[in-house]
Amino acid sequence: MERKMANKKKMDQVILGLLSHESMSGYEIKKRIDMWLTFFWNASYGSIYPTLNELEQDKLVTKNQTSDKGRNKNIYAITDAGKQHLQKWLESSGARDELRYETLLKVFFGSESGMYNTINQINEFERKIEQSLPMLKMAYQNLEGLQEEETHKFYLLTVMFGIKTYNAYLEWCKEAKQMLESEVKGLEGDEE
Amino acid sequence: MERKMANKKKMDQVILGLLSHESMSGYEIKKRIDMWLTFFWNASYGSIYPTLNELEQDKLVTKNQTSDKGRNKNIYAITDAGKQHLQKWLESSGARDELRYETLLKVFFGSESGMYNTINQINEFERKIEQSLPMLKMAYQNLEGLQEEETHKFYLLTVMFGIKTYNAYLEWCKEAKQMLESEVKGLEGDEE
DNA sequence: CTTACCATGTAAGGCGTTACATGATTCA
DNA sequence: TGAATCATGTAACGCCTTACATGGTAAG
Numbered sequence: 001m002e003r004k005m006a007n008k009k010k011m012d013q014v015i016l017g018l019l020s021h022e023s024m025s026g027y028e029i030k031k032r033i034d035m036w037l038t039f040f041w042n043a044s045y046g047s048i049y050p051t052l053n054e055l056e057q058d059k060l061v062t063k064n065q066t067s068d069k070g071r072n073k074n075i076y077a078i079t080d081a082g083k084q085h086l087q088k089w090l091e092s093s094g095a096r097d098e099l100r101y102e103t104l105l106k107v108f109f110g111s112e113s114g115m116y117n118t119i120n121q122i123n124e125f126e127r128k129i130e131q132s133l134p135m136l137k138m139a140y141q142n143l144e145g146l147q148e149e150e151t152h153k154f155y156l157l158t159v160m161f162g163i164k165t166y167n168a169y170l171e172w173c174k175e176a177k178q179m180l181e182s183e184v185k186g187l188e189g190d191e192e
Numbered sequence: 193m194e195r196k197m198a199n200k201k202k203m204d205q206v207i208l209g210l211l212s213h214e215s216m217s218g219y220e221i222k223k224r225i226d227m228w229l230t231f232f233w234n235a236s237y238g239s240i241y242p243t244l245n246e247l248e249q250d251k252l253v254t255k256n257q258t259s260d261k262g263r264n265k266n267i268y269a270i271t272d273a274g275k276q277h278l279q280k281w282l283e284s285s286g287a288r289d290e291l292r293y294e295t296l297l298k299v300f301f302g303s304e305s306g307m308y309n310t311i312n313q314i315n316e317f318e319r320k321i322e323q324s325l326p327m328l329k330m331a332y333q334n335l336e337g338l339q340e341e342e343t344h345k346f347y348l349l350t351v352m353f354g355i356k357t358y359n360a361y362l363e364w365c366k367e368a369k370q371m372l373e374s375e376v377k378g379l380e381g382d383e384e
Numbered sequence: 385c386t387t388a389c390c391a392t393g394t395a396a397g398g399c400g401t402t403a404c405a406t407g408a409t410t411c412a
Numbered sequence: 413t414g415a416a417t418c419a420t421g422t423a424a425c426g427c428c429t430t431a432c433a434t435g436g437t438a439a440g
Contacts, residue, residue: 008401009427010294017301027391040296044429049393071436073391083304090305093316095294102202102287104232104353109209110346112275113282118346124285153375154302154310157368161296161361168360169353176349183345200429201399219419239400241421263408265419 008096011043011051012060016086019061019078021151026052026074036155039136039162052076060085107176115180122180126173129166136162200288203235203243204252208278211253211270213343218244218266228347231328231354244268252277299368307372314372318365321358328354 018024018032026048033043052074055061060082064075078086103125110118136159143156210216210224218240225235244266247253252274256267270278295317302310328351335348 010297011427013301014297017297017304020301020304025391026393037297037300040291040293042290042292042428045391045393046395046430047428053393069437071390086301087305090298090301090313091309095298095313095316097293097295097317097320098234099232099291100234101232101289103289104350105202105206105209105229106282106287107353108229108346108350109205109212109278109282110349111343112209112212113279117283118349121282121287124287125289128289151303153371154300157302157310157371158296158300160367161299161364164360164364165357168356172353172356175352179345179349203400217419218421234400236401237419237421238402238423245421261409263418 010041011047012055013086013089014041014043015048015051015055015076016060016078016082019076020083020086023064023075023077025076029076036139036158039132040158055082115183119177119180122173122176126170129169129173133163133166133170136166202233203239204247205278205281206233206235207240207243207247207268208252208270208274211268212275212278215256215267215269217268221268228331228350231324232350247274307375311369311372314365314368318362321361321365325355325358325362328358 014033014037015029018029024032026045029052030043030045030048033041052061052063056063056076058081059079061076061078064077066073066075103121106113106121107118110121139159140156140163143152143159146152147156206225206229207221210221216224218237221240221244222235222237225233244253244255248255248268250273251271253268253270256269258265258267295313298305298313299310302313331351332348332355335344335351338344339348
């Protein structure tokens with residue numbers, strides 16, 4: 001064992017990271033990921049709950065079953081071993097940063113579907129970005145005011161990353177559409 | 193069947209797209225992906241060759257076995273059905289654009305490893321970007337001169353996207369490190 | 385009363401990489 | 413002669429989402 005991989009499966013670290021800030025349930029972990037990490041990381045229950053069990057078996061977290069008004073809830077807490085595990089990963093090098101943009105694929109093959117279609121695809125992309133930006137900007141403003149908490153500084157950095165790249169995306173959308181539209185004007189009169 | 197999915201597996205479209213430009217072998221497809229799409233899409237032989245067989249069975253491509261000086265080579269060509277399939281996808285909406293940046297995860301949990309480590313992680317990220325940018329800029333300059341070819345306009349758009357976002361990343365690296373370093377200066381004298 | 389949310393989990397299966405396996409040719 | 417590149421493919425397996433399954437509580 002241990003021959004393959006050496007990479008992948010970062011769910012462990014995401015969960016340990018969140019638990020290092022605060023003990024919580026699997027359900028709450030999912031909410032935090034969707035709230036704070038969704039811009040650059042995603043997770044489903046189908047990977048969260050099994051991972052929590054693995055982490056418990058490896059003694060990196062402990063499970064505390066509580067019942068709040070008859071409703072069962074498993075609160076997980078990180079152990080010292082878990083903190084060490086997290087730290088080791090945080091200090092390791094070789095981070096994998098992956099982009100997988102179907103929109104760019106469609107743009108790349110744009111000659112097969114024409115300029116109008118490509119413009120439509122860019123518009124759809126632009127709308128998605130424009131819808132996401134306000135949330136990032138709100139997060140930015142909220143975090144700016146909460147600088148006393150050590151963790152917030154780091155949250156802020158990731159939010160800044162999101163805002164910067166999304167603004168770059170929007171600029172690109174404008175320029176790309178201009179390029180494509182200037183092409184169309186050159187052909188003026190050819191279309192009915 | 194057809195109940196699940198409705199999304200995913202874009203390898204078909206990537207291959208059809210490349211073959212719509214030019215007939216080629218699986219090996220050559222891999223090279224093209226690594227050359228042109230690597231910034232926003234990746235593929236391995238383990239997914240290319242099986243997909244080519246599926247596409248052939250579905251009559252979306254045809255295989256032509258040739259032997260070039262005793263060396264066997266399978267040249268694939270897109271069929272009319274394949275072109276229709278590609279077109280349908282190009283014109284469909286709901287593109288999935290996904291980012292998965294481990295570096296940002298490490299930054300987000302930066303409070304657990306400290307400012308120095310986070311700066312190191314950002315430096316590593318910065319170096320990777322700085323190494324990739326020259327290739328994108330070269331591609332940009334090459335494509336600018338070849339505007340008569342219809343396909344090149346669209347290649348250029350994706351290259352522009354890459355350059356713009358990478359520049360935004362580098363800006364972020366600078367700002368992020370400044371924020372973290374100003375923090376360190378505030379504590380000057382605390383370290384031995 | 386019914387919708388939304390809280391809460392936990394499993395099963396199936398798609399997707400894609402890694403590693404392995406093989407062998408020819410080209411170039412230094 | 414040995415390394416790099418050309419060229420094709422498979423097996424194993426890890427990762428993750430989707431869909432399913434269940435049931436309680438809060439709010440309108």
